[in-house]
Amino acid sequence: MLMRTSDASQIVIIGSGIAGLFCAIRLANAGHFVKVITKQRPIDSSTNWAQGGIAAILDKTDGIGLTSHIEDTLKSGGGQCDISVVNSVINEASDRIQDLLDIGVDFEKDVDGEFHLAKEGGHSSRRILHSKDATGKEIERALSQTAEHHENIKLMPNNLAIDLIQCEHGNPKAGISGVWCLDQTTQTVMTVHADTLILATGGFGQLWSQTTNPSVATGDGLAMAFRAGAAVKNLAYIQFHPTALAVKSDRPFLITEAMRGEGGVILDKEGLSKWQTQCKENGRIISPEPYSFTLKYSKMGSMATRDIVARAIDRQMKITGDSHAFLVTSHLDENLLNSHFPTISSRLERHGLKLGHDPLPISPAAHYAVGGLPVDDIGRPFVKESGEIFPRLFAIGEVACTGMHGANRLASNSLLEAVVYAARAAEHIISNPPTKHQNELPDWRADGLDNLSEHTPVVHDKNELRQTMTQEVGIVRRFSRLNRAARRLVLLGQEVDRLWRESIPTRSIVELRNLILVGQLVTEDALARKENCGLHFNQDLVKE
Ligand code: SIN
Numbered sequence: 001m002l003m004r005t006s007d008a009s010q011i012v013i014i015g016s017g018i019a020g021l022f023c024a025i026r027l028a029n030a031g032h033f034v035k036v037i038t039k040q041r042p043i044d045s046s047t048n049w050a051q052g053g054i055a056a057i058l059d060k061t062d063g064i065g066l067t068s069h070i071e072d073t074l075k076s077g078g079g080q081c082d083i084s085v086v087n088s089v090i091n092e093a094s095d096r097i098q099d100l101l102d103i104g105v106d107f108e109k110d111v112d113g114e115f116h117l118a119k120e121g122g123h124s125s126r127r128i129l130h131s132k133d134a135t136g137k138e139i140e141r142a143l144s145q146t147a148e149h150h151e152n153i154k155l156m157p158n159n160l161a162i163d164l165i166q167c168e169h170g171n172p173k174a175g176i177s178g179v180w181c182l183d184q185t186t187q188t189v190m191t192v193h194a195d196t197l198i199l200a201t202g203g204f205g206q207l208w209s210q211t212t213n214p215s216v217a218t219g220d221g222l223a224m225a226f227r228a229g230a231a232v233k234n235l236a237y238i239q240f241h242p243t244a245l246a247v248k249s250d251r252p253f254l255i256t257e258a259m260r261g262e263g264g265v266i267l268d269k270e271g272l273s274k275w276q277t278q279c280k281e282n283g284r285i286i287s288p289e290p291y292s293f294t295l296k297y298s299k300m301g302s303m304a305t306r307d308i309v310a311r312a313i314d315r316q317m318k319i320t321g322d323s324h325a326f327l328v329t330s331h332l333d334e335n336l337l338n339s340h341f342p343t344i345s346s347r348l349e350r351h352g353l354k355l356g357h358d359p360l361p362i363s364p365a366a367h368y369a370v371g372g373l374p375v376d377d378i379g380r381p382f383v384k385e386s387g388e389i390f391p392r393l394f395a396i397g398e399v400a401c402t403g404m405h406g407a408n409r410l411a412s413n414s415l416l417e418a419v420v421y422a423a424r425a426a427e428h429i430i431s432n433p434p435t436k437h438q439n440e441l442p443d444w445r446a447d448g449l450d451n452l453s454e455h456t457p458v459v460h461d462k463n464e465l466r467q468t469m470t471q472e473v474g475i476v477r478r479f480s481r482l483n484r485a486a487r488r489l490v491l492l493g494q495e496v497d498r499l500w501r502e503s504i505p506t507r508s509i510v511e512l513r514n515l516i517l518v519g520q521l522v523t524e525d526a527l528a529r530k531e532n533c534g535l536h537f538n539q540d541l542v543k544e
Contacts, residue, residue, distance in 0.1 A: 017045035018143065021042070025103065039220075052258050055412040057094065108131055132342055179197060222373060241364060243327050266294050297312040
């Protein structure tokens with residue numbers, strides 16, 4: 001039986017995706033007791049929705065494989081990746097994959113027992129481990145089952161972190177001593193002590209009307225850390241996934257880039273019609289790729305990196321006035337597609353669409369925040385004012401900006417980065433156990449607060465926020481539109497601030513407050529940029 005070696009100190013992780021749970025399990029295996037705060041069920045994370053997979057070269061001696069994974073990552077990152085980070089993460093991949101296998105993650109294998117490797121945009125070869133088209137779900141299953149049964153881990157579902165508690169109010173250099181959380185079962189605010197606090201809170205795709213992210217992705221960790229004095233970086237780099245299913249639905253749905261890796265091609269209405277006519281005239285099915293408008297933007301066509309493909313679709317939709325483009329798979333083996341992509345296949349059926357048969361309506365949707373809290377090589381954020389390490393705080397996974405992705409993340413590199421940094425943060429804490437705080441923590445300011453009598457204004461403000469971000473801070477930007485967004489966000493911020501100061505917190509107010517702050521930071525970063533690179537594209541900066 002494992003013994004707790006550090007009963008005296010408290011380690012708190014906020015977030016239960018791959019980064020949070022992997023870190024918790026590693027710490028718990030080393031004898032540390034860990035609390036994991038998560039705002040819904042532990043499985044309600046972006047990880048759980050990840051389809052594609054985790055890019056990794058499994059053979060540490062495969063120099064050519066490692067080099068080409070590094071080169072593809074650097075190329076996708078538009079010259080802005082931190083080369084030493086890329087090198088070290090990619091070289092660490094095989095060890096972390098072994099850890100995931102040891103925890104019980106089941107990656108797809110071929111008939112001969114070798115891992116089946118998929119390919120996605122920007123990858124020059126097949127190197128993506130996956131579990132059919134529901135890789136994140138399989139990873140989350142294994143991690144959450146392990147965490148649930150671990151005696152050193154206390155999962156705290158339905159707890160929404162509201163704000164970090166500083167050791168000395170207004171002095172980030174003194175570090176963090178805890179977090180206030182809204183217990184959504186009792187609707188009370190709890191004060192949770194933490195000697196070390198690890199943010200694994202994911203991204204903020206909910207800022208946009210079209211997103212592939214789950215409803216929990218509201219930038220809570222980023223906003224809390226910023227309010228506590230942490231630096232932020234590269235927030236303008238928002239990755240839009242090119243192929244979200246464009247049908248009316250209560251829930252966004254991604255069509256993995258691995259579908260293009262297996263030969264799926266993006267066409268517009270005209271290209272589709274020309275290709276279909278040509279197939280009829282030839283009396284056989286020919287490749288649709290030459291009919292793809294994406295070739296105007298890159299010779300890699302539908303398999304170019306995400307920034308290029310998403311922008312190409314956005315541009316083409318504006319030119320044609322159409323609300324979507326198509327992902328065509330009818331030239332591919334239907335049975336093979338259905339066996340590789342069962343989740344997508346059954347989802348499409350619900351919308352009356354058949355994989356390997358019907359052209360699939362797709363459009364870009366906000367998918368991943370490349371920027372975040374800049375961290376050092378073990379996941380420690382920095383104090384904004386001084387640039388010093390932020391004591392007692394870690395940030396891992398999508399909330400962090402490690403330098404791995406530069407200006408544009410290569411597909412399937414994020415689960416890898418998350419697991420590598422989760423392990424590094426855990427190892428550091430294991431070798432340097434946190435010292436226990438002695439100070440009393442302040443309780444949440446509750447006096448004079450009323451229950452919010454109506455939630456309608458919060459709903460309206462959230463809709464307005466998402467529309468503003470979608471229209472003015474989307475894939476293609478302009479200074480005039482960014483300024484318009486900045487002005488609107490100030491007004492929204494004032495409205496929500498008033499509600500915030502007067503009301504007992506609810507999940508919707510807490511999230512909206514965070515989203516507005518993050519929206520302002522994204523817009524500010526976009527306005528400050530004088531050059532286009534990777535995922536930031538401002539039409540006014542294009543030199544004719
Ligand atoms: C996908 O399956 O296309 C998404 C993978 C990723 O975002 O890395």
